[in-house]
Amino acid sequence: MTLVLEQVLNGLQLGVMLFLLAAGLTLVFGVMGVINLAHGSLYMVGAYAAAIVAAKTGSAVLSVLAGLGAAAVIGMIVELGVLRRLYARDHLDQVLATFALILIFNETTTLLFGRKPLFVSVPKMLEGSVELMPGFTYPIYRLAVIGVGLLVAVGLYVLINRTRIGMLVRAGATHRQMVRALGVDIRMIFTLVFGLGALLAGLAGLMAGPILSVQVGMGEQILILTFVVVVIGGIGSVRGALLGALIVGLVDTLLRAFLPGLLRQVMQGPDADALAAGVSSMGVYLLMALVLLVRPRGLFPAHA
Amino acid sequence: MTDAVSLPAPAMRKGAAVGWLAVAVLLAVFPTIADALGQPALVPLVGRILIYGMAAATLNLVLGYGGLVSFGHAAYFGLGGYVAGVMALSARNGDLAFGLFPGTDQLLVALAVAAVMGAVLAAVIGSLSLRTSGVQFIMITLAFAQMVYFLFLSLKAYGGDDGLPMRRRLGIGALDMRDDRVLYFVALTGAVIVFLVIWRITVSRFGRVLSGLRQNEARMQAIGIAPRRYRLVAFILAGAGASMAGVLMANQLRFVSPDMLHWTKSGELMIMVILGGVGTLAGPFLGAAALVGLETVLGAFTERWQLLLGPILLAVVLYTHGGIAGLVTKLVKGRAP
Numbered sequence: 001m002t003l004v005l006e007q008v009l010n011g012l013q014l015g016v017m018l019f020l021l022a023a024g025l026t027l028v029f030g031v032m033g034v035i036n037l038a039h040g041s042l043y044m045v046g047a048y049a050a051a052i053v054a055a056k057t058g059s060a061v062l063s064v065l066a067g068l069g070a071a072a073v074i075g076m077i078v079e080l081g082v083l084r085r086l087y088a089r090d091h092l093d094q095v096l097a098t099f100a101l102i103l104i105f106n107e108t109t110t111l112l113f114g115r116k117p118l119f120v121s122v123p124k125m126l127e128g129s130v131e132l133m134p135g136f137t138y139p140i141y142r143l144a145v146i147g148v149g150l151l152v153a154v155g156l157y158v159l160i161n162r163t164r165i166g167m168l169v170r171a172g173a174t175h176r177q178m179v180r181a182l183g184v185d186i187r188m189i190f191t192l193v194f195g196l197g198a199l200l201a202g203l204a205g206l207m208a209g210p211i212l213s214v215q216v217g218m219g220e221q222i223l224i225l226t227f228v229v230v231v232i233g234g235i236g237s238v239r240g241a242l243l244g245a246l247i248v249g250l251v252d253t254l255l256r257a258f259l260p261g262l263l264r265q266v267m268q269g270p271d272a273d274a275l276a277a278g279v280s281s282m283g284v285y286l287l288m289a290l291v292l293l294v295r296p297r298g299l300f301p302a303h304a
Numbered sequence: 305m306t307d308a309v310s311l312p313a314p315a316m317r318k319g320a321a322v323g324w325l326a327v328a329v330l331l332a333v334f335p336t337i338a339d340a341l342g343q344p345a346l347v348p349l350v351g352r353i354l355i356y357g358m359a360a361a362t363l364n365l366v367l368g369y370g371g372l373v374s375f376g377h378a379a380y381f382g383l384g385g386y387v388a389g390v391m392a393l394s395a396r397n398g399d400l401a402f403g404l405f406p407g408t409d410q411l412l413v414a415l416a417v418a419a420v421m422g423a424v425l426a427a428v429i430g431s432l433s434l435r436t437s438g439v440q441f442i443m444i445t446l447a448f449a450q451m452v453y454f455l456f457l458s459l460k461a462y463g464g465d466d467g468l469p470m471r472r473r474l475g476i477g478a479l480d481m482r483d484d485r486v487l488y489f490v491a492l493t494g495a496v497i498v499f500l501v502i503w504r505i506t507v508s509r510f511g512r513v514l515s516g517l518r519q520n521e522a523r524m525q526a527i528g529i530a531p532r533r534y535r536l537v538a539f540i541l542a543g544a545g546a547s548m549a550g551v552l553m554a555n556q557l558r559f560v561s562p563d564m565l566h567w568t569k570s571g572e573l574m575i576m577v578i579l580g581g582v583g584t585l586a587g588p589f590l591g592a593a594a595l596v597g598l599e600t601v602l603g604a605f606t607e608r609w610q611l612l613l614g615p616i617l618l619a620v621v622l623y624t625h626g627g628i629a630g631l632v633t634k635l636v637k638g639r640a641p
Contacts, residue, residue, distance in 0.1 A: 029439060035439045035442060035443075082618065082622070085622055091373050091438060091439055091442060092367070092373050092578070092582070093621050095373060095375065095442060095574070096574065096575065096578050096617060096621045097617075097618055097621045097622065099571050099574075099575070099617070100613075100614045100615070100617035100618040100621065101614070101618070102614075103610045103611070103613055103614035103617070104611065104614035104615065104618075106610075107608050107610050107611035107614065108611065110608065111608060111611065220567070220568075224446060224447060224450050224567065227443035227444075227446060227447055228443075228447050230443060231436075231440055231443050231444055231447070235439060235440055235443075274458060274459075274460055274461075277458040278454070278455055278458035278459070281454035281455075281457070281458060282451045282454055282455060285447050285448060285450065285451035285454075286451075288444070288447060289432050289448075292432055292435055292436065292444070293432070293435075296435040296436055297436070297440075298440075
């Protein structure tokens, strides 16, 4: 029972990380209509900036600020320099230009920091575990990640649905020309939305540091999973991103944790392990196929 | 109704036909030239370019002519590679390849099997992916290809992470496949066949419909054409073709690994199509030559050659239209009075 609970929490933790990435990706697509493969690179930038500042200064606060700041600033530079030219282009150009950005980001990072993964320790105040139930302890850090992710979800909801800037963002997505005609600097809004998406990616990256290894290529690994989230949730929808992320996080984690055990009851040990490894790594993609069969536009299609 | 898109039988313009024939002859005598120049190492290099060109050309069918941005083409390419590797392994061990059919040491058999398997995989992925369009289509094809990647990564019997070396190349009759020249001519034959088949497709009624769907789906539907069916057929043809190219690649390298299925390989195939020129016959081959050439030349200077590839690609996407093929056309037309 505690094992199941632990894996559910692990799944939630993966889910909120995916949400932070998917929210940015889906916002950028929903508002600007651009597909950004380099979103994973911003996640990597956040992770590296936080890891390096943490190693240099030992301060958790500074490292968080560095991770967020680096991702947001580099994100906005990328928007101003490259992405802005792609809004009017077709998706193929967007895919290729942002693929080129991935190459540039990855190779530059390798050049600067080498291929060796960086090790990041958990901040002092979040060290250790807490006893959630008698006989069941869980790392505080992972709980904090889940908490931050859910807080961001609430914050995003308020920002988009309850504030003036959120209103402009929503209007910019559906009635771009009208917003511009009313005297709003839509380009500024685009840059800000992109910066926000980058900030969230950076947040996911810096939180991933102590859990996963910080290395080149970490962004693409999670990016493809983020795509699955966005497709399941419905592209352009933040609500869909949250739900999709939690579903994908839970399904992926639970399959990996329990499928080998289940299969071992009906087949030989090594065969069961091999099959389980294959099926559990394909699980979320099969889930995506299933969702597509039933609802081709995802669970919560935006502008339906 | 459907006659609206039928056209008179196609004929290549005379100038173009002569040009292509000259290129083919040049490629046919290339090994001799390379030997004369004392550069025999160029022969397998150009062979590799031709094979990549075939794979990119099949991608171009869906991407360039069909306007479908498939970001998972490495799935079929890699699948073909594994068909070659696994069938050779099974022929040696005397067991069933993929637990389904006996192995072989014959290249043509492997090609046929790869075509069927590539087509089946493309039919499955295509029929699901084509329910969507635009950005979702890009993400879904990428995700399904990643799924195939993970599948082969987990198949420990076929090497898993480490890949699967082939002890001997698959052969054709009595041909000596250890000879680089023989391999080269196999690749060249394949490339010529792919080139001709794709040319024939693009000038056929089917090809016109495919292009029409890219340009204006609503109008094509209005004249009674069901978009999904045409796109799916193009997708399946491209999958089968890429899978066959994968067989040739694995056979030339005598090695296949999950790298061949990796999403960056899909990206590379896409780059070849774009560098060369989207929706042109020669583009994918020119693009393959450009990318493999860049890799060879820049890679000789620095291991970090992709750092240079990034900006080059960015410049091509942002500032050029039509890639190398477009440039060539512009130059040729510019010279004409």
